[in-house]
Amino acid sequence: MRDDRGMGKGPVNGDSTDVIRSMAEDAGDLAVQIAQAHGHADAISAELAQQRSVFDGLHTEASRMNEASAAVESATRTAKLATEAAHERLDTARAGFLRVMDQVRTLTREADGMGDSVDALAHAIEGVRRSVEDIAEVAQLTNMLALNAQVEAARAGQSGRGFMVVAEEVKAMSERTAAATSTINKTLQNLRGSADGIAKTNAALLARTLSIRDETSVFSESMDAIDSAMTEVNAQQEQIEAARRDSARAIGVVDQSIRRMDESVGTAERGIAGLRSGFGKIVETSESLTSDFAMLGVETVDTPYVRAVQNAARAVSEAFEQAVATGAVTLEDLFDTRYRPVPGSDPPQMTTRALPLTDQLLPRIQEPLLQLSPQVVFCAAVDRNGYLPTHNRKYSQRQRAGDPVWNAVHCRNRRIFGDRVGLAAGKSTRPFTLQAYRRDMGQGQFVMMKDVSAPIYVRGKHWGGLRLAYRVEEASL
Known part of the structure; x- marks a missing residue:
C-alpha cells in the first residue's frame, strides 16, 4: 500500500527482497532501454521532419524554376514577335529607302543636266551680248551718217528738203536702236546674274545630292547589318526556347522525383509517429512500474x-x-x-x-x-x-x-x-x-x-x- 507522502510504508523483508530488487532493477533497465529507443525514434522523426522541410523547399524551388521557365517562354515569345514585327518594319523601311535612293539618283542626274543647261544658257547670253554690241556700233555709225546727211541737206536748201526728212528718220531710228540695245544690255546683265545664281544653286544642289547618295549608301549597309543581326537574334531566341523546353522537361522530372520522395518520407514519418506513440505509452508504463517498485521501499x-x-x-x-x-x-x-x-x-x-x-x-x-x-x-x-x-x-x-x-x-x-x-x-x-x-x-x-x-x-x-x-x-x- 502506498504512502502518498514518501517512498512507501517500509522496506520489504525476507527472501522476497532480493527478488523484488532484481525485478526493480530489471524494470529500471527496461525503462532506460525503452527511453533510449524512444529517443532514437524522436531523432528519426526529427530527421524525417527535416527531410520533409528540405523536400518542401526543393519543391518550392522547382515551382519557382517552372515559373521562371514560363516567364522565359513568355519573354521569348514576346521577343520573337517583336523581332518579326521589326523585320517587317525594316523591310518596309528598306523598300521606302530604295525608292528614296532612286529619287536621289534621278535628282543627281537632273542636277547634273541642269548644270549643262545653265552653261549653255550662259554661252547663249554671251552671244546675244556680243550681237547687241555690234548693233550698237552700227547704230552709232548710222547716227553719225544721219548727222552728216542733215548737214548736206541743209546746204542744198530747198532741194535737199526731202533728203533732210530721210536723214531725220535715220537719226531717229539710230537713237531708238541705241536705246533698245541699252535696254537689252541691262536685261542681259540681269539674266546673266540670274544664270550665275542658278549655276551656284545647282552646283550646291548637285554637291548635296552627291553627299546624300554617299550617306544613303552607308545607311543601306547599316540596314543590311541590322537585318543580319536581327536574323542572328532570332536564331538565338530559337536556341534559347529549345534549351528552355529541355530545362522545363528536366525540372518536371526532378519535381516528380521530389514529390515521390516527399510521399515516401511522409509515409515513413507517419509510421514513426505511430511508433513514437507506442514507445511513449510503453515508456510511461515502464516508468510507472519502476516508480511502483521504488514505492515498495526496495533499495535500488x-x-x-x-x-x-x-x-x-x-x-x-x-x-x-x-x-x-x-x-x-x-x-x-x-x-x-x-x-x-x-x-x-x-x-x-x-x-x-x-x-x-x-x-x-x-x-x-x-x-x-x-x-x-x-x-x-x-x-x-x-x-x-x-x-x-x-x-x-x-x-x-x-x-x-x-x-x-x-x-x-x-x-x-x-x-x-x-x-x-x-x-x-x-x-x-x-x-x-x-x-x-x-x-x-x-x-x-x-x-x-x-x-x-x-x-x-x-x-x-x-x-x-x-x-x-x-x-x-x-x-x-
Missing part, C-alpha cells in the same frame, strides 16, 4: 536520488512559504505565469514576477545536489508549465548574441521546457516521478538520463516540481 540505484529530491522539494516549499509569510513575495507573484520574453534572446528566455525570489532562494537548495553523485547533471525547479526560472550556475551564463547553439547548451535558465519529461515533472503531484529519456546536450551530443522529480507545494497549492537529472549507462540496442 535510484533510491538515493529519489530521497534527495524529495527532501530538496520540501525545502523549496518551505522557503517559498516563508517568503510569502514574511511578505517578500505575494502568492500571486509567486504563481505568476505571464511569461515575458527577454528581448533578443535566442533561444528565447522569459521572465516572471517571481524571478527575483527564485534567483535568491533556489541556488542554495539546488547547487548542493550537484555534489550528490558524479552522475548528477543538473537540479532545477520548474513550474507546472515547464518554465525553469533559476537553473544551476553553470547553465545560467549570459547569452552570446548570434550564437544560439552555444546559448542552448550554456544558457538554460529562464526557459520553458515543454517536452514530455519537463511537463511531467512540473505537472505531477505524485510523491515522486521517475523518468528516463535521451537528452540532447547540443552540438549533436546525446546522453541517456533519468529524471526524478518531486512536487513543490505552497500553502497547499501545487506550484511545480524539483527536477534532479543524472546519467545512466546507455543500453546497447
Whole structure:
C-alpha cells in the first residue's frame, strides 16, 4: 500500500527482497532501454521532419524554376514577335529607302543636266551680248551718217528738203536702236546674274545630292547589318526556347522525383509517429512500474536520488512559504505565469514576477545536489508549465548574441521546457516521478538520463516540481 507522502510504508523483508530488487532493477533497465529507443525514434522523426522541410523547399524551388521557365517562354515569345514585327518594319523601311535612293539618283542626274543647261544658257547670253554690241556700233555709225546727211541737206536748201526728212528718220531710228540695245544690255546683265545664281544653286544642289547618295549608301549597309543581326537574334531566341523546353522537361522530372520522395518520407514519418506513440505509452508504463517498485521501499540505484529530491522539494516549499509569510513575495507573484520574453534572446528566455525570489532562494537548495553523485547533471525547479526560472550556475551564463547553439547548451535558465519529461515533472503531484529519456546536450551530443522529480507545494497549492537529472549507462540496442 502506498504512502502518498514518501517512498512507501517500509522496506520489504525476507527472501522476497532480493527478488523484488532484481525485478526493480530489471524494470529500471527496461525503462532506460525503452527511453533510449524512444529517443532514437524522436531523432528519426526529427530527421524525417527535416527531410520533409528540405523536400518542401526543393519543391518550392522547382515551382519557382517552372515559373521562371514560363516567364522565359513568355519573354521569348514576346521577343520573337517583336523581332518579326521589326523585320517587317525594316523591310518596309528598306523598300521606302530604295525608292528614296532612286529619287536621289534621278535628282543627281537632273542636277547634273541642269548644270549643262545653265552653261549653255550662259554661252547663249554671251552671244546675244556680243550681237547687241555690234548693233550698237552700227547704230552709232548710222547716227553719225544721219548727222552728216542733215548737214548736206541743209546746204542744198530747198532741194535737199526731202533728203533732210530721210536723214531725220535715220537719226531717229539710230537713237531708238541705241536705246533698245541699252535696254537689252541691262536685261542681259540681269539674266546673266540670274544664270550665275542658278549655276551656284545647282552646283550646291548637285554637291548635296552627291553627299546624300554617299550617306544613303552607308545607311543601306547599316540596314543590311541590322537585318543580319536581327536574323542572328532570332536564331538565338530559337536556341534559347529549345534549351528552355529541355530545362522545363528536366525540372518536371526532378519535381516528380521530389514529390515521390516527399510521399515516401511522409509515409515513413507517419509510421514513426505511430511508433513514437507506442514507445511513449510503453515508456510511461515502464516508468510507472519502476516508480511502483521504488514505492515498495526496495533499495535500488535510484533510491538515493529519489530521497534527495524529495527532501530538496520540501525545502523549496518551505522557503517559498516563508517568503510569502514574511511578505517578500505575494502568492500571486509567486504563481505568476505571464511569461515575458527577454528581448533578443535566442533561444528565447522569459521572465516572471517571481524571478527575483527564485534567483535568491533556489541556488542554495539546488547547487548542493550537484555534489550528490558524479552522475548528477543538473537540479532545477520548474513550474507546472515547464518554465525553469533559476537553473544551476553553470547553465545560467549570459547569452552570446548570434550564437544560439552555444546559448542552448550554456544558457538554460529562464526557459520553458515543454517536452514530455519537463511537463511531467512540473505537472505531477505524485510523491515522486521517475523518468528516463535521451537528452540532447547540443552540438549533436546525446546522453541517456533519468529524471526524478518531486512536487513543490505552497500553502497547499501545487506550484511545480524539483527536477534532479543524472546519467545512466546507455543500453546497447
